[in-house]
Each structure stands twice: as structure tokens, then as C-alpha cells.
Amino acid sequence: MGEAGLLNRLHRYCPTAIIGDDAAQFTPPPGRELVITTDVLVEGVHFRSSPLSPMNCQTMTAADVGWRAVAVNYSDLAAMGAQPLGITVGLGLPPDVPVQWVEQMYEGMAELLQTYGGVIWGGDVVRSGVVFVSITAVGYIDNLIIKRSLAQVGDWVLVTGDHGLSRAGLALLTGETDREIPALISAHRRPRPRLDVLPVLQSLGIDRVAGMDSSDGLADALWQICRASGVGAVLAQDIAIHPLLTSQFPQQAQEWLWYGGEDFELVLTLAPDYAQKLVQKLGHPAQIIGKIVAGDQVFWGEKSLPLTGGFQHFDPLA
Amino acid sequence: MGEAGLLNRLHRYCPTAIIGDDAAQFTPPPGRELVITTDVLVEGVHFRSSPLSPMNCQTMTAADVGWRAVAVNYSDLAAMGAQPLGITVGLGLPPDVPVQWVEQMYEGMAELLQTYGGVIWGGDVVRSGVVFVSITAVGYIDNLIIKRSLAQVGDWVLVTGDHGLSRAGLALLTGETDREIPALISAHRRPRPRLDVLPVLQSLGIDRVAGMDSSDGLADALWQICRASGVGAVLAQDIAIHPLLTSQFPQQAQEWLWYGGEDFELVLTLAPDYAQKLVQKLGHPAQIIGKIVAGDQVFWGEKSLPLTGGFQHFDPLA
Incomplete structure (x- = not known):
């Protein structure tokens, strides 16, 4: 036409x-x-x-x-x-x-x-x-600008939701398995930008927040924030992983948690009391996953968390 | 890398x-x-x-x-x-x-x-x-918004520069001829956005101006302005065409004047006294090319000016 x-x-x-x-x-x-x-x-x-x-x-x-x-x-x-x-x-x-x-x-x-x-x-x-x-x-x-470079030693690190689901959805859609799990497929096809977090931040009177989204994976977001802020991070060994991931993809769950990408959650660091209040207000599956420390490394428990995972990304240039 | x-x-x-x-x-x-x-x-x-x-x-x-x-x-x-x-x-x-x-x-x-x-x-x-x-x-x-829909019967129509040069440059570059004419080649490769016209408009205290750029050709711009404003236009038979076009491309000069496209000049309509002052200030090759009249047609002299020309555009979808 x-x-x-x-x-x-x-x-x-x-x-x-x-x-x-x-x-x-x-x-x-x-x-x-x-x-x-x-x-x-x-x-x-x-x-x-x-x-x-x-x-x-x-x-x-x-x-x-x-x-x-x-x-x-x-x-x-x-x-x-x-x-x-x-x-x-x-x-x-x-x-x-x-x-x-x-x-x-x-x-x-x-x-x-x-x-x-x-x-x-x-x-x-x-x-x-x-x-x-x-x-x-x-x-x-609207209120407060969020930047990667604003993390401070002593901050707690939180995520606004689950990680790895979009990658699992992609696995289903590209025939890596023949299962159909609507929640995972929808996580991949219809990601939700977390604009709803902003008024909650504002309602708590938070005066400084560092962060970015997890579009390139949770591990990438953590490394980017630490590099931009000149700090390190220690992540909790017992980070909660969505049960659909652990039950349906037990082999890949951990890899996809850190490196799956495209979950489009926010990864934020704030003073501990604010972090706690924010996670409470947002509710499950938001969670505290660690804290900001001096240094320039990201640790998961006692081990260093590699910047990139072992799996082949859908497209490393994208 | x-x-x-x-x-x-x-x-x-x-x-x-x-x-x-x-x-x-x-x-x-x-x-x-x-x-x-x-x-x-x-x-x-x-x-x-x-x-x-x-x-x-x-x-x-x-x-x-x-x-x-x-x-x-x-x-x-x-x-x-x-x-x-x-x-x-x-x-x-x-x-x-x-x-x-x-x-x-x-x-x-x-x-x-x-x-x-x-x-x-x-x-x-x-x-x-x-x-x-x-x-x-x-x-x-900065001052005054320019819209296609603001032309009024009685306005004069002006162009801020030459038309057809970019198309001629393309002809040289794609080997339609084996000549090399730097002014035409540069018109195609390095078009100049006419941001310099804006302070001149402002300096004249102009209070209303209709127009658009001629990226899709001069004829297209004239038709678009007339349609958006619910008016017609009559263009002068003796519009000046750049001598490089008439001398080097005598067969195509007229076609490219109207339909060449990508010259990125401004096509403006203003009250006659403002139009005259603007063309004076801008100097050659800016020129008055016609006037806005009642109706819904664009005439070049006594003939209707077709919306599209006879030549094959580089890409009609682009």
C-alpha cells in the first residue's frame, strides 16, 4: 500500500x-x-x-x-x-x-x-x-534521580522481582524443551517496566538511591553499579529463586538467575532502613539480596561472582 | 571487539x-x-x-x-x-x-x-x-513554531535555497553520468539543515509562518502545506533553477527541481511583506516562488503541478 x-x-x-x-x-x-x-x-x-x-x-x-x-x-x-x-x-x-x-x-x-x-x-x-x-x-x-554511581558502603542491595524467568521463557519458546509454562513465556514476551516502584520510593521519603535495570542480567547490573560507584558487593548465599525455575530447570536455575537477562527488574542500593521499608512495601518477590562493601569485587557468599556466565547469550552484541 | x-x-x-x-x-x-x-x-x-x-x-x-x-x-x-x-x-x-x-x-x-x-x-x-x-x-x-497548517490565502511562498542539486549529485554518484561536479556531490552527501533561517525569522518580528522542509521534494512540500492548511497555491512560471542543473542536466532539471528530493531547504509561506524581507535578508538563492490562493490545487503557471513526478524515486517507501 x-x-x-x-x-x-x-x-x-x-x-x-x-x-x-x-x-x-x-x-x-x-x-x-x-x-x-x-x-x-x-x-x-x-x-x-x-x-x-x-x-x-x-x-x-x-x-x-x-x-x-x-x-x-x-x-x-x-x-x-x-x-x-x-x-x-x-x-x-x-x-x-x-x-x-x-x-x-x-x-x-x-x-x-x-x-x-x-x-x-x-x-x-x-x-x-x-x-x-x-x-x-x-x-x-518525578522526584529523585536513580544513578548507578550513587551506591555507598553500608547500603543494602535489593531486587524488585524475580530473575531468570525471561530466559526460561525463551528456552521454552525456542524449543530447548517441549513444555508450555505460561508464566515463563509471558515473562519473556511481556516484560513489565517497574515504573510502579517510583511512587513507592517517593512515598518513603528516600533521599538517595543507586541502581539500574537488570536487562543485561542480574550479575551485570551488580557489577555495573559497583564499578560506577567504586564499591564492592557481597550477595547472600540464600537468594530466593522462583520455584518454577528450580523445579522446571534445576540444572540452569542458578545460571539464569545471574545471567539470564531481560527480566527488566530494578536492582537498587539504599541505606538499610530504607531498603527494608521498600521491600516490605513492594512485597514478595522483592527481596534484599546483599550489601555494598568497600572494594571492587562482587562476591556471592565467599566466591567471586563472574561478570559473565557460562551459557551462550542469545546475542552477545545485542 | x-x-x-x-x-x-x-x-x-x-x-x-x-x-x-x-x-x-x-x-x-x-x-x-x-x-x-x-x-x-x-x-x-x-x-x-x-x-x-x-x-x-x-x-x-x-x-x-x-x-x-x-x-x-x-x-x-x-x-x-x-x-x-x-x-x-x-x-x-x-x-x-x-x-x-x-x-x-x-x-x-x-x-x-x-x-x-x-x-x-x-x-x-x-x-x-x-x-x-x-x-x-x-x-x-526558540520563538515561533512553524507548522504546515498555518498557510493563509494571500501569503507568498518562498524557498530558502536551490532544489534538484541533491538528486543531480546522486546521479553523478551512481554512475548515471561519468562527470564529477563537487558542488552537486556535496549537496547530496552533506546537506545543510537550515537552522540559520530561524534567527533571521526572529529578527524580522514575524508572527506567523507556515512551512516544512523539502526532504521529499519541493512539489511534495507544496502539496503537504496546501492540504494541511486547506488552501491552494500558484507557482511562478519563471522559478530560478541552479545553472549547474540547467547546464549539466538540461533534460532532467525541471523534473529534479520539483521531485528530486533531499535538498532539505525550507518551504515557507508568509504575509507578502515578511516574505519579501526574509528573502532579502537570506539573499540568493532564496526566492519567492508563488502565492497561496483559495482552493485545493497547486498550479505551476496555468497547469496543475502533479504531486509525484515521472522519475523513479531512489526508494518510494523511504
């Missing part, structure tokens, strides 16, 4: 006031700091979903791709302490992708936006040999 | 204060409206430049790609009346692209940023079967 026809169909996902110019205009909330982030998903690298692939090779529907593409960006906003204002979408499409696939992808984006806020400001649709989705999200700091 | 090594090399193109978190923080100018735009360039569609292509098939160097990727976005900002604050870069790279190619592309981006302002806030580098560059630019409205 050509670019004009496709854009007309996609325009219904954008607020009408901002359609039809070279760029979109928006009014930032007065007196707030803004944050901006860009994340790109590429077919065959970050997802397998295309009407051009056989169904049994697909890890996601088009709607899942749309949801996920926005979710990974919103997770980056949450990791900075920012609430979303809006996104732009840079979309590469092979000429033979049906319009329905694209519309379903936008439905997935719209579903996430309805849940977490923000609008589609616009973007660009271009021809490409492979499907890619490059999303830029802009948000505003 | 892997993602971490590449990112380390690219970090020197970003201000140090904003490196190392999940998103970049920035302070918008107080009380200003912001605009945001995303444009994507794909190798083989929007440019041919890759260490993986033979040299005689390349239309641009890596530095040209970087320059151009930012320029097309900055042109969109200029078309809204906005000055740039910064960009994010979503970059897709085949695994075999040398780091030098990527660094040279960033050099091209840096060169443009030094000329026109704005910083690289960050972005994402992913593996992809094809090189693509998805840039998002954010700017602020």
Missing part, C-alpha cells in the same frame, strides 16, 4: 494534535529534569516474529514485539527514576511484511502505553531487509 | 557527565516547547556506504552517512522552528563492519553537531544484517 497508506493507518495510534508536521511538539512538565533513551530490537537477534518465518520458529507475536520494544525503553526510564512522557518509533520493514503485522505491533505498543502512560509522538517508517524497531522514550524525573 | 569495547570507543563522542546510566538526563530550557523527531537511514536504501561494498558502488563515506543522518533530523527541527538540544543514536551493524567505519560515522555526526549545536546523549548498538542509523533529535522552539 506504500508509505502514505501505511502511515495513515498508523496515525490512529498517535494523538491527533501532533500529526502532520516534520516533528512532534510537546510541553515538558515545568521545572523537571528530562531523561531520554533509545533501544533497538532486530528480528532474528532480539526476537523471532515475522509473517515470513514459519510459526514454529517464532518467539513472539507482532503485538508482543510492540509491547516489548516499548517496555525495554520504559524500563530504562524506570531505572533512572523517570515517568514516561512519550516515544518515537523508527521502523524498518521488508516490503513484503503485511500491513496487519505492523498494525498488530502498534496494538502491542498501544496496550503498553495505556498501562504505563505516554503517547506515540511519531517516527519514521523505512524499507529494510530485516524488521527492526528503534524506539526512543522521553520521561521526566 | 564486542559491544563493550565498541561502546567505550564511541563514548568519547558523548559529554562525559551523561555516560554510564540507562538513560541520559538533560535540562530543557525553562518555559520552552520541545519538539522531537526520528529519521532512519538504511544502507542500500538511503545510502550506499559500507566496507562490505565495492568502492565504486558507494555514494557516501562513513563520515557522510553520520553527517547526513543527523542533518535530516536537524532539518525536521528547523522545519518546526526549533533549535537542537541533542540526539540519540540507534545503530544496527553487521558483525563484520570494522570499528573504523563506525568511528568515522561518529566523526561525521560530531562534525555536524559542532557546526549546528546539540550533543549525543547516547543510544543503542545492535547486531543487524544491514547497517541502519536511527536518530532521534530533540529541540526547543
Whole structure:
């Protein structure tokens, strides 16, 4: 149908006031700091979903791709302490992708936006040999900026949820096993950006918090925070692992806990009393997993926690 | 060298204060409206430049790609009346692209940023079967927002510069002829976003201006403005065409004037006295090319100006 026809169909996902110019205009909330982030998903690298692939090779529907593409960006906003204002979408499409696939992808984006806020400001649709989705999200700091470099010796380290589930979901979807476990599949296809943590932080009157999201794995997040802050960490030997992981993937559970990636939880370090209150307020499965110490190493119990695990990541460059 | 090594090399193109978190923080100018735009360039569609292509098939160097990727976005900002604050870069790279190619592309981006302002806030580098560059630019409205929908009957229509040169440059680069004309080649490789027009508009105390950029061709811009404003236009029969076009490409000059595309000039409509003053201030090759009339058609002299020309666009979807 050509670019004009496709854009007309996609325009219904954008607020009408901002359609039809070279760029979109928006009014930032007065007196707030803004944050901006860009994340790109590429077919065959970050997802397998295309009407051009056989169904049994697909890890996601088009709607899942749309949801996920926005979710990974919103997770980056949450990791900075920012609430979303809006996104732009840079979309590469092979000429033979049906319009329905694209519309379903936008439905997935719209579903996430309805849940977490923000609008589609616009973007660009271009021809490409492979499907890619490059999303830029802009948000505003509501209260307190979260940075990797703000951890202090004596802080406790907490996670806002489970780790390893998304990797287990991917294993199910790529046929590493023939089981179907909806909770794991959904963890992979429909990650939830933890924007809900921000008002809880605010309600507790917390005045400093370090952290990032666990998109590249829990071990990576811990190392990044320690390096940026010039500190070390000691993690508890008895970190709780989700029972679906330990029961269904006993061999891989520990590896995926640390190195699975793409769980999009927040890894935060705070003064102990604040950490305790935050975990209480968030409830299970949030948990304290360790403490920040002097040094430049990350220990799990008495052993050093390697930065990278033994398993082959879906794509080390991504 | 892997993602971490590449990112380390690219970090020197970003201000140090904003490196190392999940998103970049920035302070918008107080009380200003912001605009945001995303444009994507794909190798083989929007440019041919890759260490993986033979040299005689390349239309641009890596530095040209970087320059151009930012320029097309900055042109969109200029078309809204906005000055740039910064960009994010979503970059897709085949695994075999040398780091030098990527660094040279960033050099091209840096060169443009030094000329026109704005910083690289960050972005994402992913593996992809094809090189693509998805840039998002954010700017602020300095004075007056420019919109396509603001044209009024009685306005004069002006262009800030020549049209057709970029298309002629492409013809030279793709071997449609074997001539070498640096001015045309440079028009294609190094388009200049017309951000310089904005302070001139401001200095004249102009209170309303309609317009857009001519990235998709002069005829397209005129039709878009007329449709968005619910007006028609009559263009002068004797519009000046650059002498390099009329002398070197006499057969194609007229076609490329209207439909060549990618000249990234501004097409503006204003009250006649303001239009006259603006063209005087900008000087040659800015020119008045017609006037806005009642109706819904665009005429060139007495004939209707078709929305699309007879030539095959480099890529109709792009």
C-alpha cells in the first residue's frame, strides 16, 4: 500500500494534535529534569516474529514485539527514576511484511502505553531487509534521580522481582524443551517496566538511591553499579529463586538467575532502613539480596561472582 | 571487539557527565516547547556506504552517512522552528563492519553537531544484517513554531535555497553520468539543515509562518502545506533553477527541481511583506516562488503541478 497508506493507518495510534508536521511538539512538565533513551530490537537477534518465518520458529507475536520494544525503553526510564512522557518509533520493514503485522505491533505498543502512560509522538517508517524497531522514550524525573554511581558502603542491595524467568521463557519458546509454562513465556514476551516502584520510593521519603535495570542480567547490573560507584558487593548465599525455575530447570536455575537477562527488574542500593521499608512495601518477590562493601569485587557468599556466565547469550552484541 | 569495547570507543563522542546510566538526563530550557523527531537511514536504501561494498558502488563515506543522518533530523527541527538540544543514536551493524567505519560515522555526526549545536546523549548498538542509523533529535522552539497548517490565502511562498542539486549529485554518484561536479556531490552527501533561517525569522518580528522542509521534494512540500492548511497555491512560471542543473542536466532539471528530493531547504509561506524581507535578508538563492490562493490545487503557471513526478524515486517507501 506504500508509505502514505501505511502511515495513515498508523496515525490512529498517535494523538491527533501532533500529526502532520516534520516533528512532534510537546510541553515538558515545568521545572523537571528530562531523561531520554533509545533501544533497538532486530528480528532474528532480539526476537523471532515475522509473517515470513514459519510459526514454529517464532518467539513472539507482532503485538508482543510492540509491547516489548516499548517496555525495554520504559524500563530504562524506570531505572533512572523517570515517568514516561512519550516515544518515537523508527521502523524498518521488508516490503513484503503485511500491513496487519505492523498494525498488530502498534496494538502491542498501544496496550503498553495505556498501562504505563505516554503517547506515540511519531517516527519514521523505512524499507529494510530485516524488521527492526528503534524506539526512543522521553520521561521526566518525578522526584529523585536513580544513578548507578550513587551506591555507598553500608547500603543494602535489593531486587524488585524475580530473575531468570525471561530466559526460561525463551528456552521454552525456542524449543530447548517441549513444555508450555505460561508464566515463563509471558515473562519473556511481556516484560513489565517497574515504573510502579517510583511512587513507592517517593512515598518513603528516600533521599538517595543507586541502581539500574537488570536487562543485561542480574550479575551485570551488580557489577555495573559497583564499578560506577567504586564499591564492592557481597550477595547472600540464600537468594530466593522462583520455584518454577528450580523445579522446571534445576540444572540452569542458578545460571539464569545471574545471567539470564531481560527480566527488566530494578536492582537498587539504599541505606538499610530504607531498603527494608521498600521491600516490605513492594512485597514478595522483592527481596534484599546483599550489601555494598568497600572494594571492587562482587562476591556471592565467599566466591567471586563472574561478570559473565557460562551459557551462550542469545546475542552477545545485542 | 564486542559491544563493550565498541561502546567505550564511541563514548568519547558523548559529554562525559551523561555516560554510564540507562538513560541520559538533560535540562530543557525553562518555559520552552520541545519538539522531537526520528529519521532512519538504511544502507542500500538511503545510502550506499559500507566496507562490505565495492568502492565504486558507494555514494557516501562513513563520515557522510553520520553527517547526513543527523542533518535530516536537524532539518525536521528547523522545519518546526526549533533549535537542537541533542540526539540519540540507534545503530544496527553487521558483525563484520570494522570499528573504523563506525568511528568515522561518529566523526561525521560530531562534525555536524559542532557546526549546528546539540550533543549525543547516547543510544543503542545492535547486531543487524544491514547497517541502519536511527536518530532521534530533540529541540526547543526558540520563538515561533512553524507548522504546515498555518498557510493563509494571500501569503507568498518562498524557498530558502536551490532544489534538484541533491538528486543531480546522486546521479553523478551512481554512475548515471561519468562527470564529477563537487558542488552537486556535496549537496547530496552533506546537506545543510537550515537552522540559520530561524534567527533571521526572529529578527524580522514575524508572527506567523507556515512551512516544512523539502526532504521529499519541493512539489511534495507544496502539496503537504496546501492540504494541511486547506488552501491552494500558484507557482511562478519563471522559478530560478541552479545553472549547474540547467547546464549539466538540461533534460532532467525541471523534473529534479520539483521531485528530486533531499535538498532539505525550507518551504515557507508568509504575509507578502515578511516574505519579501526574509528573502532579502537570506539573499540568493532564496526566492519567492508563488502565492497561496483559495482552493485545493497547486498550479505551476496555468497547469496543475502533479504531486509525484515521472522519475523513479531512489526508494518510494523511504
